[in-house]
Amino acid sequence: MAGSGGLGGGAVGGQSAGAGQVAALPASRAPLLLMVLVLGAYCLCALPGHCPPAARAPGPAPAPAEPSSSVRCPGAKDLPEAIGPGRRRFPQALIVGVKKGGTRALLEFLRLHPDVRALGSEPHFFDRCYERGLAWYRSLMPRTLDGQITMEKTPSYFVTREAPRRIHAMSPDTKLIVVVRNPVTRAISDYAQTLSKTPGLPSFRALAFRHGLGPVDTAWSAVRIGLYAQHLDNWLRYFPLSHFLFVSGERLVSDPAGEVGRVQDFLGLKRVVTDKHFYFNVTKGFPCLQKAQGSRRPRCLGKSKGRPHPRVSQAVVRRLQDFYRPFNRKFYQMTGQDFGWG
């Protein structure tokens, strides 16, 4: 199952050349060559930096780790899926944003649906790896049968200027899902993530305001990402609003089944993922899955989801709320949805 997790490591760079060699060989030698290729891929993966995290065995596993900002383009196909039924297709639906909105939770919830097959990790194709080409991108995708939907999530697409044009060039029919969250909480969550990797980072306040006291610093990505209306403007140059579904990050926590229900409707899927798939884990403070995909055991998302946030003063929060208010209002107007952030 695609759900086993990691980006597929794989078969030496997605290589159409390798496939061509197999085709040119007498049929009796092809299995041998395939074995050599697979073994070779394993050896390559043993070298640092060559492959994404190894594909996981089926069963309960933590959610795939999020890439750091120095993420490399993923390696290639999922080894366990090098052979199997169905074929690799371009995604018909993408979760394009937003960073820290709840994108991992949504993808993991959707993967419970038998008609959804999704890449475990973020391929970053339309922002960082575009030069690898569409054939490479497709080679990363899990195999799907007719009627199944291929998906991936990369939250940075939403704020990448070229992403809408590139996705439109892949397919103008692509369905686009954006999980949005109060931009102030989102910024603090983003900062908490950076802080967890960068001890000694200046305070949130020092980064959010120029010179720590001046105007809001929109050059700081944690602030800029929350200007949803501006980013959406760029997408609407390529896709009509009907191609988008905006998911409330807050409701994804308070009513996961309700939000996932909307997503299933949007994707034209039967509502298979329902209330009975979730329970609220008091220790984690979030909804978790009654049964993880491919397992009978409950599963919550990993430690990097639901991190404690650093304390930020009410005065700072209020200033940021005031700053975002007109952008939020514009976003509500554009989407026809009030997300209740003020």
Ligand SMILES: Nc1ncnc2c1ncn2[C@@H]1O[C@H](COP(=O)(O)OS(=O)(=O)O)[C@@H](OP(=O)(O)O)[C@H]1O
């Ligand atoms: N069920 C469940 N379990 C855990 N966490 C949940 C869940 N639903 C939503 N969230 C919220 O998801 C936030 C992380 O968002 P993303 O997955 O989009 O982050 S990332 O951009 O991929 O790094 C994460 O943000 P933080 O709480 O700030 O860590 C969570 O609030």
